[in-house]
Amino acid sequence: MRSSFSVNLFVFLTPGLSSTARIFILLIAALLSTSATAQSETGAKTLRVAYIEFPPITYQANDGAPAGSFIELTRKVALEAGYEPEFIYLPVSRTYLYLSNGGIDVWPGVTEVANLEDDVLESWVSPFPAQLSAWYCEGTPALDHFDQLQGKQVIVIGGYTYGGLLAWLEKSVGIRVTEAPNHRSAVDMLKRKRGDYLLDYRQPVKEILTEPTDSVIRESELRTRNAAWVFSLANPRAALLREEFDDAYLRLVEKGEVPPVREITGGYVIPGFPQLLR
Missing domain, CATH: 3.40.190.10 (Periplasmic binding protein-like II)
Known part of the structure; x- marks a missing residue:
């Protein structure tokens, strides 16, 4: 589309145009320019x-x-x-x-x-x-060293990659990984002994620890x-x-x-x- 400057120049240099035609062309050009600018700004x-x-x-x-x-x-x-x-x-x-x-x-x-x-x-x-924690039930040892996950069943949240940690866990010999669909299900699986530790972020888990039986859940910091x-x-x-x-x-x-x-x-x-x- 012609710029407003080009249109003005075209109108000025074109012989034979009536005053009405000149005004009409300039008006249409101004409307088109305003519309294009508004659309561009909206997109940006x-x-x-x-x-x-x-x-x-x-x-x-x-x-x-x-x-x-x-x-x-x-x-x-x-x-x-x-x-x-x-x-x-x-x-x-x-x-x-x-x-x-x-x-x-x-x-x-x-x-x-x-x-x-x-x-x-x-x-x-x-x-x-944003703190990633290892969650576990009362009676299970706190996680003080990452090597303690060897030989353990680890619960993870479906869709989370944990910054690449999930892929590392899945390739590790001696660590079994099981997936939960959401945070609440993961905590319930942990309480039913379907895993030794749950890897999950602090804020979402703290938000759903509302049931009386959740009082047995403990936390060890893994990474911040x-x-x-x-x-x-x-x-x-x-x-x-x-x-x-x-x-x-x-x-x-x-x-x-x-x-x-x-x-x-x-x-x-x-x-x-x-x-x-x-």
């Missing part, structure tokens, strides 16, 4: 945000709407940065795929996902830590990573998006509307944790 300002079932951090509410503390934080930061978030509910594996191929722009998730190493940029800002906004490098604006999000978060900190900036550290890792996943 919409941000495709994936989220997974990770209550109370991110999850899909009963009415199908995105919910959770990280969802609300993401919405607030995106709006401050000038974007309208379009939340898309996905399984973890699909989230990783769409980050790799550009099907989504950003995921409010965690840092250091081995499968995404070359496909994403992580925000410099981290709003909170950082929550972050993870941007797809398939989007050519990934680096700019990261800077805009970080800057927006800092502005909101100054207004007192989000938690203070955390000092990012390497986090805790249990002794014996696989070296290649650190």
Whole structure:
């Protein structure tokens, strides 16, 4: 489509056009230009945000709407940065795929996902830590060293990769892995002795430990990573998006509307944790 400058030049240089024709052409050109600009701005300002079932951090509410503390934080930061978030509910594996191929722009998730190493940029800002724990029943020894999983049955949550740890466990001789469909089922399996340890993140498990019999559940910290906004490098604006999000978060900190900036550290890792996943 011609630019408004080109159209104006065309009208000015074309002989024989009546005044009415000139005005009509200029009016149509202005309307088309305004429409194209509005569509372009709308597309540029919409941000495709994936989220997974990770209550109370991110999850899909009963009415199908995105919910959770990280969802609300993401919405607030995106709006401050000038974007309208379009939340898309996905399984973890699909989230990783769409980050790799550009099907989504950003995921409010965690840092250091081995499968995404070359496909994403992580925000410099981290709003909170994400702790992976080994859960077990009273009477079972606490997990003080990762080697204690040898000879044990380990429960995992379906769809979770644990930053590459699941693949390592499945290849390990002497460690048996069984899958639970969700956090509640996993805790119930643990109480029924269908596994010795459950590997799951702290926030979702704490959220569902509400039954009287859940009082027997104990916890050992395995690894602490950082929550972050993870941007797809398939989007050519990934680096700019990261800077805009970080800057927006800092502005909101100054207004007192989000938690203070955390000092990012390497986090805790249990002794014996696989070296290649650190």
